[in-house]
Amino acid sequence: MDFDFTKCLLSSDALHKYILETSVYPREHEELKSLRDVSTQHQFGFMTTPPEEGQLLSLLLKLMNAKKAIEIGVFMGYSLLTTALALPEDGKIIAIDPDKEAFEKGLPFIKKANVESKIDFIHSTALPILDKLLEKENTEEGTFDFAFVDADKTSYGEYHERLIRLIRVGGLIAYDNTLFFGTVANPDDTGVSKGISEIRDYLIQFNASLASDRRIEISQVSIGDGLTLCRRIY
Template structure:
């Protein structure tokens, strides 16, 4: 088969995975086993996981909050670069999916760094704030229900320290956000993107990584 007949997106993706991502055996197992599950499209790509881990390292993050854990792949990346006394608070509503996550975390030897909370994330974030968590979080990664993004954003800003970072996945939504739509998730993302763009409390950027990754730095 000639190069011109290949899907160039797949070619580039495979090349990135070969020479641009240092995935552990447990990460690869988690990713591949999740790919065969229903809702596998909810999992982030390897280059996204590595990028999040690199951001955490550059920031010297010690406390990370994740909203939307699924089978634990993104948590594997971020928790693996936390120091021994670091903590990743993982928020999800599914015992089924996170039971898989706990298996991978145990294999990777990082369960001591992860505090899993099974309840609506707005409740978990509110509890963190009530417990004196305002300004105590270095980084948040949000990859959950799109209609909830605005609430997670506002709670996240309260939790973040000055200079802290939030990352929101799926903000390009396969390009749907660029067109008129009646789909509730698409409309929610469109409103969210416009809000972040105009919010002077933060520095921001929307990157074409995966399905779109918005980075927000608290001023």
């Protein structure tokens, strides 16, 4: 054979474009597309969940028959709308973010998709809300099917210890950005800013902790900026 498989780059831009144009964009909900178009024009548009990642999460939610979810970090709501569309009519999502202004920019698309009734948006940082959900007098422990985390990276460990209690056995936690622009593979790179290196170093430790956490099964997927899926097993 005259084809050199060692030069077949599965992470190439051309192949990514092929996946988007063949399998993702044709299946993307109309309001998700509209929201993505608006989000990418925002100065922090890079924070938007990639559509191929949203497609994967949507499929997983449906396979799980998920009905109750929690989202930490909403931005303009692409992942939130993805989840809301995947849940059944009686599904519910608690969405937490201290940036209400960004959420309100995406809210019209959520309304047009007729899924606003599924969403309980809480304008707050996440840890106080998670702690409140775990209080004995109104505990939600073990009642959630799914959690998606795309927030301040250096709090992922604290979120994990709370979410592992809130998610039911068999439920799924998804952590976004766990490859952090690929920097986790270059821990000795001194050519990055202090802020980037601090987050990179934290995520390297966090990824290692998930890999050794016997309460979960994991799969780290090279999609978007890295997605780690954690299934609670006890």
